[in-house]
Amino acid sequence: MERDRSRTMNVSMENSSFHSSPPQDRHGGRSRWQNLRTSAATRIKSMSFMPKWFILASVIGVIAGLGAVVFYEALTLATHFFLAFLAGYQVPTPAGEGNSLGSATYIRAWAIPLVVILGGLISGFIVFTWAPEAEGHGTDAAIDAIHHNPRGIRLRAVVVKIIASAVMIGSGGSGGREGPTAQISAGFGSLMARFLDLSPEDGRIAVSVGIGSGIGAIFSAPLGGALLAADIVYRDDFEFEALLPGLLASIIAYAIFGAVYGYQPLFVIHGGYNFTHPMQLVWFAVLGVVAGGMGLVYSRSFYCAVALAQKLPFTRKLRPAVGAILTGLIALWLPEVLGTGYGWVQMGMSAQLDHLPLYILLLLPFARIAATSFSIGSGGSGGVFGPGMVIGSFTGLALWHLLQPWAPGIGHDPAAFVVVGMMAVFGAISRAPIAVMLMVGEMTGNMSLLAPAMVAVAIAWLIVGRSDDSIYRSQLRTKADSPARRLTFGLPLLTTMKVADIARPAVLTIKSHTPAAEALEGLRAAALPGAPVVSDAQGTYVGVVSTSHLEQFVSSNPNAEIDGAVESVTAPMPVSAKLDVGLEIFLQSGLAWVPVVDDDRQVVGVLSASDLVRGYNKVLDSRSGYAYNITSHALAIEARVGEGASVAGHMVRDAGLPSGCALVWVQHEGVRSRVQGSTEIHEGDVISAIVAAEKARDFRLLLRGKENSKKA
Numbered sequence: 001m002e003r004d005r006s007r008t009m010n011v012s013m014e015n016s017s018f019h020s021s022p023p024q025d026r027h028g029g030r031s032r033w034q035n036l037r038t039s040a041a042t043r044i045k046s047m048s049f050m051p052k053w054f055i056l057a058s059v060i061g062v063i064a065g066l067g068a069v070v071f072y073e074a075l076t077l078a079t080h081f082f083l084a085f086l087a088g089y090q091v092p093t094p095a096g097e098g099n100s101l102g103s104a105t106y107i108r109a110w111a112i113p114l115v116v117i118l119g120g121l122i123s124g125f126i127v128f129t130w131a132p133e134a135e136g137h138g139t140d141a142a143i144d145a146i147h148h149n150p151r152g153i154r155l156r157a158v159v160v161k162i163i164a165s166a167v168m169i170g171s172g173g174s175g176g177r178e179g180p181t182a183q184i185s186a187g188f189g190s191l192m193a194r195f196l197d198l199s200p201e202d203g204r205i206a207v208s209v210g211i212g213s214g215i216g217a218i219f220s221a222p223l224g225g226a227l228l229a230a231d232i233v234y235r236d237d238f239e240f241e242a243l244l245p246g247l248l249a250s251i252i253a254y255a256i257f258g259a260v261y262g263y264q265p266l267f268v269i270h271g272g273y274n275f276t277h278p279m280q281l282v283w284f285a286v287l288g289v290v291a292g293g294m295g296l297v298y299s300r301s302f303y304c305a306v307a308l309a310q311k312l313p314f315t316r317k318l319r320p321a322v323g324a325i326l327t328g329l330i331a332l333w334l335p336e337v338l339g340t341g342y343g344w345v346q347m348g349m350s351a352q353l354d355h356l357p358l359y360i361l362l363l364l365p366f367a368r369i370a371a372t373s374f375s376i377g378s379g380g381s382g383g384v385f386g387p388g389m390v391i392g393s394f395t396g397l398a399l400w401h402l403l404q405p406w407a408p409g410i411g412h413d414p415a416a417f418v419v420v421g422m423m424a425v426f427g428a429i430s431r432a433p434i435a436v437m438l439m440v441g442e443m444t445g446n447m448s449l450l451a452p453a454m455v456a457v458a459i460a461w462l463i464v465g466r467s468d469d470s471i472y473r474s475q476l477r478t479k480a481d482s483p484a485r486r487l488t489f490g491l492p493l494l495t496t497m498k499v500a501d502i503a504r505p506a507v508l509t510i511k512s513h514t515p516a517a518e519a520l521e522g523l524r525a526a527a528l529p530g531a532p533v534v535s536d537a538q539g540t541y542v543g544v545v546s547t548s549h550l551e552q553f554v555s556s557n558p559n560a561e562i563d564g565a566v567e568s569v570t571a572p573m574p575v576s577a578k579l580d581v582g583l584e585i586f587l588q589s590g591l592a593w594v595p596v597v598d599d600d601r602q603v604v605g606v607l608s609a610s611d612l613v614r615g616y617n618k619v620l621d622s623r624s625g626y627a628y629n630i631t632s633h634a635l636a637i638e639a640r641v642g643e644g645a646s647v648a649g650h651m652v653r654d655a656g657l658p659s660g661c662a663l664v665w666v667q668h669e670g671v672r673s674r675v676q677g678s679t680e681i682h683e684g685d686v687i688s689a690i691v692a693a694e695k696a697r698d699f700r701l702l703l704r705g706k707e708n709s710k711k712a
Helices: 002-012 024-046 051-086 111-130 140-146 155-170 178-195 200-218 224-233 240-261 279-310 316-333 344-350 360-376 385-403 414-431 433-444 448-465 483-490 494-495 516-525 549-556 579-587 609-621 695-704 706-711
Strands: 530-534 542-547 593-598 605-610 626-631 632-639 661-667 671-674 686-692
Touching: 002 530, 024 051, 024 178, 051 155, 051 178, 051 200, 111 155, 111 316, 111 530, 140 155, 140 178, 140 200, 155 178, 178 200, 178 385, 200 240, 200 433, 200 579, 224 240, 224 279, 224 433, 279 360, 279 385, 279 414, 279 448, 279 626, 316 360, 344 385, 344 414, 360 385, 385 414, 414 433, 414 448, 433 448, 448 549, 516 530, 516 549, 530 605, 530 671, 579 593, 579 609, 626 671, 632 695, 686 695
Parallel strands: none
Antiparallel strands: 530 542, 593 605, 626 632, 632 686, 661 671, 661 686
16 A cells, blocks of 8 residues: 555656756755754654653753753843843842842832833843744743644744843843743754654653753752653643653753852751751641642732733733833832842841831732732743742741741741742642742752641642642643543544555655745645645655745745745654554644655655544444453443444433443534533444443443344
8 A cells, every 4th residue: 555655656746847856066965954854863763762762851951951051141141231230239149149138229219110111121022023922931831832732832932032031030020030941941842853753742751851951950950850840731640751851851951050050059048947846837737828829819910910911902012011110110119029039038038038027028929929920921021930939938938927926836037938938839839839849949958848848838739729720821630631642532543543544645745945936836736735845855854835824935035945935843744653643743733734754754645634534434434343441440432323223312311321331422423522411322423431341242232223233
């Protein structure tokens, strides 16, 4: 079958004007690049999990470490220019970054809001001119890419994120530096997935590892960063496949960042902390309750600001400046809301904020929530991880000052409450409690607080868990909600079929040196929505070009070659892949068709949505039912309701299904939906169910029609 398909495609290629031989010296560099890409992709795909991820995670770790250095320098430069030079204000710094107390007062108070507004204007202009997807906090965008298109993070968005975030935070906007660093390494993971044509599963791991290693590097917390790679993707689940690659990438990123700035923890707790009496846990439990509530206030306030900003009646480029106006006004009264705020956290740990009136201490977490919501929620660029921990530290500090005069056993130093507050507030609202708890422990160089922290974090997590809130709205609840796993579970027959079984020959392929106008003419003549693009010399897959995109490209570049219009984000479908992988690639592409390639990246066909549906139904019709073991006692079964089946025409609750049988999906007239008791079953419907092993035969017989029952 594959031999016939290849011959058909070769004939169409030879008869097309798109395959004339180009001058080899002109395109030799491009050919060498394609050869390198093909060779690297082939080698990586042939490796088992551990050797493959030893290489990939090491490369991601190097980029994460270097990216953290680049952003740290950019942020330092921006802070010196905007706040120190223009506004005459020195921000305090944590112990790991100099332990400066900063300016005691504003020298030019009138300049503070002006500088913050200037940063908002510049940040908004940069983001919405060159990469609108870089607005807001980058970690959420990276999580969304993991679930829907791990190959889709543009390098332009990464560069824009670095510059815009440095300007926004450096000018006094309330934001964290984890979002930009996470997007740098996650963006490289996405680039790696495109360059090496990684499978969707490997692409997700690459972006997850990028997030964790980038954040772990910038916070000098490699273990927490590695755990974050696996913990942050889901609200109530864990991505175990990312854990080991995350460990390697995080330690490499940390080693590189530490080689430049040192390996000391970000914060220092003077005198340490000793857990000596169970009564202390009571007050940390109280902190957990308050932290859970504060986390909910943070998340809801932030997304309320996002919704309000989207309703503003002027261009998106100006929205961050509006948020900056409000942040600047708050900062005139409370300088603690400016920038990252890590220096103020250190001062809180060191009891250097004890002189502040109690009402100011109680206002600080709310002021920081408001400033972050205005700065980042309005479309400004920055992270929400860092502000979440600052909010938590202010929450712990305020509660300690409330309790200290009368609460027995609470201690005479606020440091423990400051640290545990950081863990509890953001650990709960980020839905990554274990990772955040370990990260804060590494950031303070003190693991003695883990016992009281576990109490506070657990209670805060339970409070937040009663709602559907998370600061990262792109998180899915569990793996079962992942598009890839949902498809595999809902359509189990996919795992038995290969792409090669249903792919068809490509009508047209286009070489990358072809003039764009000529390629457009060929696509129109063939009435195609697009075609694969291959390299000039080797004929290896380069990308795809769509007719609609090419029309726009030709109108502005009439004499250009087609390579400027090629979209490389679309992953080719391996001809040897199972259809569960193929369908995921297809859905991520956003196209009506996807190219199919062999192990040498030669285009051997295409696959469309209609091909996939026809192939699936054909195989389903050839079987009376399909089943695979979930456990030794249960099977997942997919079968079609036969003509004359006794269950047809009945609602599920009245269908007389055997005990130990749970219907999950029903496909009626091509539409799949979850099964409820009121769902009506029709002849020809496709049913997916979980059935007790001893009831499997009874279930199949119940779905069969009269003819199949006679055969049985």
